[in-house]
Amino acid sequence: xxxxxxxxxxxxxxxxxxxxSFRGFRLPFAAVRVHFTGIEFLFLGLLLGPAFLNVVDExxxxxxxxxxxxxxxxxxxxxxxxxxxxxxxxxxxEYLAAAxxxxxxxxxxxxLAAYTVLPLVRSMAEGPRLSVSLTLAAVAACxxxxxxxxxxxxxxxxxxxxxxxxxxxxxxDGFVALLFxxxxxxxxxxxxxxxxxxxxxxxxLAVSLSLGLGLTAVFLLLLGKRMTQSxxxxxxxxxxxxxxxxxxxxxxxxxxxxxxxxxxMVNLSREKERIYQILTTVEKPVYLLILLFLGVSWKSGSGxxxxxxxxxxxVRIMSKVAAGVLIPRLFMGLREISPQLxxxxxxxxxxxxxxxxxxxxxxxxxxxxxxxxxxxxxIILTFFLxxxxxxxxxxxxxxxxTGKD
Amino acid sequence: xxxxxxTKPAPLIPYFLALTGLVALAWWIAGGIExxxxxxxxxxxxxxxxxxxxxxxxxxxxxxxxxxxxxxxYLFAGIVSGPHVAGLLTKDLVENLxxxxxxxxxxxxxxxxxxxxxxxxKERMKAILLNLSFQTFFIFALTCGFFMLxxxxxxxxxxxxxxxxxxxxxLLGVAAVARSPxxxxxxxxxxxxxxxxxxxxxxVTVAMDVVIIVLFTVVLSAAKTMLLPQSxxxxxxxxxxxxxxxxxxxIGLLLGKAIALYIDRIGKDIPLFLLxxxxxxxxxxxxxxxxVHDLLHVSMTLEPLLIxxxxxxxxxxxSRTGPDFLESxxxxxxxxxxxFFALAGAALDLGAxxxxxxxxVGLAAVRTVGLLGGSWLxxxxxxxxxxxxxxxxxxxxxxxxxxxxLARLTERQFPEMGLYLTxxxxxxxxxNQMAGPITFKAVLNMVKETNKR
Numbered sequence: 131x132x133x134x135x136x137x138x139x140x141x142x143x144x145x146x147x148x149x150x151s152f153r154g155f156r157l158p159f160a161a162v163r164v165h166f167t168g169i170e171f172l173f174l175g176l177l178l179g180p181a182f183l184n185v186v187d188e189x190x191x192x193x194x195x196x197x198x199x200x201x202x203x204x205x206x207x208x209x210x211x212x213x214x215x216x217x218x219x220x221x222x223x224e225y226l227a228a229a230x231x232x233x234x235x236x237x238x239x240x241x242l243a244a245y246t247v248l249p250l251v252r253s254m255a256e257g258p259r260l261s262v263s264l265t266l267a268a269v270a271a272c273x274x275x276x277x278x279x280x281x282x283x284x285x286x287x288x289x290x291x292x293x294x295x296x297x298x299x300x301x302x303d304g305f306v307a308l309l310f311x312x313x314x315x316x317x318x319x320x321x322x323x324x325x326x327x328x329x330x331x332x333x334x335l336a337v338s339l340s341l342g343l344g345l346t347a348v349f350l351l352l353l354g355k356r357m358t359q360s361x362x363x364x365x366x367x368x369x370x371x372x373x374x375x376x377x378x379x380x381x382x383x384x385x386x387x388x389x390x391x392x393x394x395m396v397n398l399s400r401e402k403e404r405i406y407q408i409l410t411t412v413e414k415p416v417y418l419l420i421l422l423f424l425g426v427s428w429k430s431g432s433g434x435x436x437x438x439x440x441x442x443x444x445v446r447i448m449s450k451v452a453a454g455v456l457i458p459r460l461f462m463g464l465r466e467i468s469p470q471l472x473x474x475x476x477x478x479x480x481x482x483x484x485x486x487x488x489x490x491x492x493x494x495x496x497x498x499x500x501x502x503x504x505x506x507x508x509i510i511l512t513f514f515l516x517x518x519x520x521x522x523x524x525x526x527x528x529x530x531x532t533g534k535d
Numbered sequence: 536x537x538x539x540x541x542t543k544p545a546p547l548i549p550y551f552l553a554l555t556g557l558v559a560l561a562w563w564i565a566g567g568i569e570x571x572x573x574x575x576x577x578x579x580x581x582x583x584x585x586x587x588x589x590x591x592x593x594x595x596x597x598x599x600x601x602x603x604x605x606x607x608x609y610l611f612a613g614i615v616s617g618p619h620v621a622g623l624l625t626k627d628l629v630e631n632l633x634x635x636x637x638x639x640x641x642x643x644x645x646x647x648x649x650x651x652x653x654x655x656x657k658e659r660m661k662a663i664l665l666n667l668s669f670q671t672f673f674i675f676a677l678t679c680g681f682f683m684l685x686x687x688x689x690x691x692x693x694x695x696x697x698x699x700x701x702x703x704x705x706l707l708g709v710a711a712v713a714r715s716p717x718x719x720x721x722x723x724x725x726x727x728x729x730x731x732x733x734x735x736x737x738x739v740t741v742a743m744d745v746v747i748i749v750l751f752t753v754v755l756s757a758a759k760t761m762l763l764p765q766s767x768x769x770x771x772x773x774x775x776x777x778x779x780x781x782x783x784x785x786i787g788l789l790l791g792k793a794i795a796l797y798i799d800r801i802g803k804d805i806p807l808f809l810l811x812x813x814x815x816x817x818x819x820x821x822x823x824x825x826x827v828h829d830l831l832h833v834s835m836t837l838e839p840l841l842i843x844x845x846x847x848x849x850x851x852x853x854s855r856t857g858p859d860f861l862e863s864x865x866x867x868x869x870x871x872x873x874x875f876f877a878l879a880g881a882a883l884d885l886g887a888x889x890x891x892x893x894x895x896v897g898l899a900a901v902r903t904v905g906l907l908g909g910s911w912l913x914x915x916x917x918x919x920x921x922x923x924x925x926x927x928x929x930x931x932x933x934x935x936x937x938x939x940x941l942a943r944l945t946e947r948q949f950p951e952m953g954l955y956l957t958x959x960x961x962x963x964x965x966x967n968q969m970a971g972p973i974t975f976k977a978v979l980n981m982v983k984e985t986n987k988r
Binding site (some may be wrong): 141142192195196199200344345347348349351352354355359360361363364365367368369370371372373374375376377378379380381384491492 | 546549550552553556557560564568570573574575577578579580581582583584585586588589592593811865866867868869870873
């Protein structure tokens with residue numbers, strides 16, 4: 131009964147929230163930012179969770195697990211739809227290379243930092259240590275697009291190619307991050323003492339891909355005749371729920387399994403535009419609910435974990451900034467790009483949140499809790515810092531270098 | 536549920552292949568993987584839901600090419616996935632998904648209310664009242680009589696005393712009168728039917744829900760008087776049930792006004808709002824029943840279906856927002872119907888049918904005769920076209936949740952006898968629910984009222 135009440139409560143909150151969030155109210159920019167990203171839902175989750183009111187207690191969270199899996203699946207499917215090969219081919223090679231360089235640089239830096247620091251804070255077995263470090267790196271590597279789109283909408287900039295590069299990086303860097311997260315998921319159940327982990331990674335990858343291809347084939351068969359809008363909604367919801375469920379039963383990540391389905395769908399289906407439209411219709415409530423559930427699972431708010439969160443945020447920012455400095459030097463075609471590029475890549479988007487939630491769901495116990503406790507303070511810090519970084523990059527000293535890039 | 540008018544039926548083979556793929560996947564996931572952690576279990580819930588949605592859709596499309604209603608396809612997929620055949624949807628899982636079931640039912644009740652037009656009801660009031668009276672009388676009397684006469688022929692009922700047999704016969708009679716408004720609405724939506732016949736059937740089916748509540752209260756009290764001498768009399772129960780019905784209708788009216796206000800003033804995300812509304816009404820009704828019971832030690836039920844029907848009726852007839860309301864319901868209706876009827880299919884008790892099939896077949900046949908007599912007489916007195924009168928019975932066969940609910944309520948009052956009732960009712964419903972949508976679609980075609988909306 132309580133799970134039902136909470137379900138009603140959280141869905142209502144998301145429903146009301148997405149009408150109020152993601153809007154450019156006429157407020158000072160920091161306040162706009164708070165509304166725009168729906169960060170208030172993180173605090174709302176914290177308030178409703180075991181740390182304060184305990185409305186969403188452990189048992190209720192277990193009762194709501196099918197909803198969480200569906201949310202993750204939805205994000206995965208949506209993200210997969212961004213990888214349409216014909217559109218990717220049209221992107222300049224340098225942009226793709228820069229996106230991959232940036233994400234790999236951040237992944238490696240954050241991974242090494244986390245892998246080194248974690249055992250100093252808490253003793254951890256090798257498997258969880260690797261998994262947590264990989265996940266923290268994957269979360270850090272993803273770049274969000276919300277601040278960029280708000281800023282570009284609210285204020286005109288002449289640096290169009292820079293904006294396009296930022297959009298490309300933010301749109302694509304999640305792919306490598308997801309693969310990294312996939313490694314974390316595979317290592318979760320593998321023993322590190324033998325070569326078992328290598329087999330596990332291969333098996334998980336093969337099963338995820340087969341599931342993606344198999345379900346796409348089923349879906350394409352169902353799409354044999356042109357579906358009405360409500361039939362398509364039914365099919366899209368059915369696909370996301372089925373894939374999430376199958377992934378959870380197979381101990382895979384619903385996020386990654388749905389991502390593969392999304393990639394297959396966008397490249398093989400005639401109805402991709404209509405399906406994408408359906409997926410984006412509830413994109414905002416989905417993100418709000420993810421924020422809320424993350425807030426609920428935030429249990430450890432001690433000074434140590436807050437400090438670790440700050441350090442994690444710092445390492446992430448430094449990696450992004452360093453990658454931004456290196457990109458114009460490494461890629462000939464991007465010489466004209468500002469070396470402050472990294473300042474525009476600080477935003478943490480929905481994919482970061484989804485990876486974190488997937489991890490906390492899949493790794494019940496201290497590992498999941500710790501990862502959430504480190505990342506959430508960093509997410510909050512980033513929510514406030516990223517607009518200033520982007521503002522500096524896009525509009526700082528604009529008079530002098532208009533059109534430089 | 537928008538279905539393009541007179542579309543060419545889709546080819547069977549792609550759907551068959553899709554279904555084969557889904558079944559193979561289900562075989563592997565549900566049969567071959569050991570469930571050891573909670574995450575896997577919740578995954579199985581998601582998987583089953585997704586499977587039911589897609590498999591029922593594919594199944595229904597295949598049935599459509601054969602000229603059968605989509606609803607039959609959803610039911611069939613549910614039966615095959617259910618605990619009695621493939622076992623993908625286990626009894627526990629079906630029970631756990633009851634929330635979806637309740638939500639869907641309230642949502643369908645909103646549609647039912649929204650489809651009723653006051654001006655038409657006024658015009659057809661005589662026909663509707665005559666149908667309600669004659670059908671109720673014929674079905675109740677014939678079912679009671681049939682059971683009283685034949686009960687001793689069936690081994691398990693020969694142990695019942697004569698008063699128990701009479702009580703059981705009356706309760707079976709009420710259950711036989713019950714209909715399935717949700718099935719009727721699903722078939723009407725699918726066939727896009729409109730006209731005098733369709734709207735009369737809809738009016739009778741929806742109004743029968745109110746009749747059934749009153750009739751059940753009366754019969755249950757009579758049964759209690761026969762079996763439990765210290766129980767309150769029939770009139771006491773009657774007086775108690777009337778405020779419940781009136782209360783539900785008034786609350787529905789007020790909530791309907793609130794829905795209209797929301798659509799008029801805010802007008803955004805209406806389908807989502809209606810889904811939440813249906814959900815809230817269901818849960819609050821249940822909570823209210825417990826609360827009144829704990830506080831005052833009396834039983835008071837505000838039937839969520841009546842509230843939702845009344846709300847839908849108010850929005851459609853007493854506000855300007857009726858078309859927006861119906862369109863919004865329509866946008867969500869397909870997933871709701873698929874899930875609801877597939878789960879209803881999974882809940883159909885094939886075991887009970889196997890155990891009691893001779894009696895169930897007999898009861899279904901007697902009920903059909905009652906429907907035939909009642910609807911023919913009502914139609915003739917209302918001077919409806921002879922074609923309508925001859926075949927009207929085909930529109931009223933469907934039966935589902937209401938009858939099951941009655942049986943379960945009886946089981947709570949008389950545990951031993953109620954078990955017999957539930958078994959027979961479930962068996963008879965299985966027959967009626969499989970045949971009903973097919974006959975209803977056929978009669979809508981016969982009277983040429985399909986594809987009129």
